[in-house]
Amino acid sequence: MTPSKTSFEIHVFADKRWVITEMAADEAAAKAFADNLLHTGNHEAVRVVRDFERLDGTHAETVVLEKKAPEKAPGDLTLAPIAEAPLCTTIEDVYALPSRTAIGRLLRKYLDEVVVTPTEFLHDAKEMKRFGDRGTLLFSAIDRVAGLQSREAGEADPRERRAFLESAWETLQKRARDFAAAKPKPKPPASFAEALTQSAADPDPAFGLMARLTLALLERRSWQGKLELVLAWALEPEVRPEVIDGLLADLVVPAQMVQDLLGFQPNLAAALGQIVDLAEGRAEPAKFAPELFADLNQMFAAGRLPQAQQALMARTIREIGGANPLSRNDPAQEFEMFHRLLHRLVERDRVAGGPLMAEALLQRATRVQNAGGASLVVVESVRMLLGALADGCIRLQFLLTLCAAPLGRAIGAGLTELLRGHVTRADHIDHWCPVRHPPRDRMAALKGANRALLTCEALDEKFRAGLAARVDAVMARYLQSEGVIEKIDKTDDPLAMRAIRLVKFCGSGVLIEGQSLDMAKARVIEHLRQKQFEEKFLASVPDPAQAEKALRDFHRLLVECGFG
Structure with a gap:
């Protein structure tokens, strides 16, 4: 089989010239890679060049994609749409x-423009003044949040909430002003320990x-720079x-930070x-992920x-429940x-x-299914989503989790x-767990399903x-x-071995407290009640000593x- 004569080069525009950064054999993969590089915001432009080698050894190059990074609009003061805001009753x-x-969500465009986290925004007098001076942005934000909070509190008139927020x-x-005016004038600390001592x-x-x-974070005017500083603080005794934790919770929200942190990802789903995986501490760094990714993953783990x-x-x-394509x-x-x-x-x-994740998956499933034709009612969408899951235990877990979601309660x-x-x-x-799994795993899966049902507080107890x-x-x-119990209690084996195996089976944690556990315990009790059990047990031990x-x-x- 002859190798392909076509390859694809991914170029980035750097230092006023095009530089090859990666090679790919597939055009779609090359374009996806180039798009990801562009969205990280670190390059002015990207392009994909198809290289075809002729039979005579010469090459023909064709640009199949070329994109420039969108220009930033510093004057855009639009508030981001949010559907809810937590009810605040105290300053704390x-x-x-x-x-x-x-x-962070409401002021995303503004905070990204000035590269400031909500924590910095709420603790620095200069940043608060700068925000207050940006036209009507402050009053628009207060109005938006007052309306959402009054709805959350069941208040018909948002004026009371507006007055509290003002x-x-x-x-x-x-x-913040009182802190900035303190004597001696506060300065950025050299370490977390120094900040702790001074405060x-x-x-x-x-x-x-x-x-x-x-003060120290504001000196770093890039998301990654702030993240590096916080991770350095995390190492101090x-x-x-x-x-x-709170500082990192702010830093993992900006889209630019997330893109830089994750490295190359072919699409939104990935x-x-x-x-x-990162949030659960079991992620592997992707291509172009920064070195600090592994440190952050370890902290999550x-x-x-x-x-x-x-x-x-x-x-x-939010992304799964939203409308952004998983494979743009x-x-x-x-x-x-x-x-x-x-x-x-x-x-x-x-x-x-x-x-909430179960609800978001259902919303996404409904959108994916409806994209193919007529709209589906929610219950039908649930049924179709269940059909995509691997086995009965997984389907049960999804249903039980959805029952506790707002949409589940509405259904x-x-x-x-x-x-x-x-x-x-x-x-x-077989309906609960595939035949290919070992018997112990199948019984453990059933035990988990039974426990999930009994502990689901969203359902009526009976x-x-x-x-x-x-x-x-x-x-x-x-x-x-x-014949699981019979296989454990083999009649040809010594009594001691049979009894020990049976008791261990009862205590293994894979049996359900009910019929199944009672069946295994009954066999143990049958042995214990036989005449001269202990003498027979002792006699069946291979080593009398x-x-x-x-x-x-x-x-x-x-x-x-x-x-x-």
Whole structure:
């Protein structure tokens, strides 16, 4: 087989000339790679050149793509659309993560223009004044948030909320001005420890610490520069983890920061999957990802960044529930990209991101399905989405998680009937877990399904208990039809070995407390009640010197496995 004579070069415009940065064999992949480079904002322009080698060895080059980076519009003061804003009743509420998240989304264009995080914005007098001087932007923002908060509080007139927000803004400004006017004049700290030491003498040490850290952050006028500084602080022995977490929660929101952090991603679906992997601390750096990606991933893996994880998941949920294509460069791949993302997010024991993620996936599924023709009702969209999931346990987990979401509660009876039908029809273990999995894994999957039903607080207790009992019945039928207990309790084996294996099986955690566990325990009790059990047990131990110890260990095992 002769090698292809066609290749594709990806060029970037740097230092007033075109520079080759990558090679690709596929035109679509080359164009996607070039688009990703352009969207990172680090290049003025990109292009893809097709290179064809003729039979005589000469080359013909054709530019198949050339794009310039969009020019920034510093005068664009438009507020970003947001659908909700957390209700703030105290000044301290304004500094909390929900408020900062709303500020970051509402003022995204402005904050990106000045390269300032919500934390910096709320702790620096100069930044607050600069924002207040930008025409009517401040009053428009207050009006927007007042309307959303009054709706959240069930208030018909937003004037009271507007008055509170205007008063809060004045208080925030005064607090920042008082800090800036302190003697001696505050200076950017050289380290987190220095900021901590200096803030101890401030009238409000908590505000003073954040204000001093802000001074250092404002000296870095790039998102990556700020991130590097915060990660450096995180390594100090005196660091306060909750402070680092809050700062990183702000920094993982800007689109530019996320794009730079993730490196090359062929489409939105891949980028969202990588964001979830990062938030869960199990991501691998992609091409062109910065070195600090691995450090950040390690912190997520250690569970040190709950606020930042929440911010990343919230961003992912908004994108999945939104209208941006998952495969912009190849619309024909939209369903396949959604399918991959769906299997990444929905597992047997959870839906990554919880009920809101389940709702976002349903919204995306409805949009993907409706793109092909007539609109589908929501329940039908749920049914079609379930058909794309791998097995009964995963489908059950999605349904239960969706039940706890606002959209799930709105669907109401339609969703619970889907759930009832799913459980009642799945009357064999093959419907819950594929045959290719080992028996222990299949039983563990059923046990997980039973536990998920019993603990789903979104369902009526009697309803979920009835469905859980049906799953238990499936397990009991599997034990009987496959002779699982008989295979463990082989009659040809010594009694001690059989008894120990049975008790360990009962305590293994793969059996459901109900019919299936009772069946296994009944076999153990049958052995214990036979005449002269202990003598027979001792006689069946291969090494007589170890017989007494084996019996003592067996009695201890009985207690550990719940036999008393």
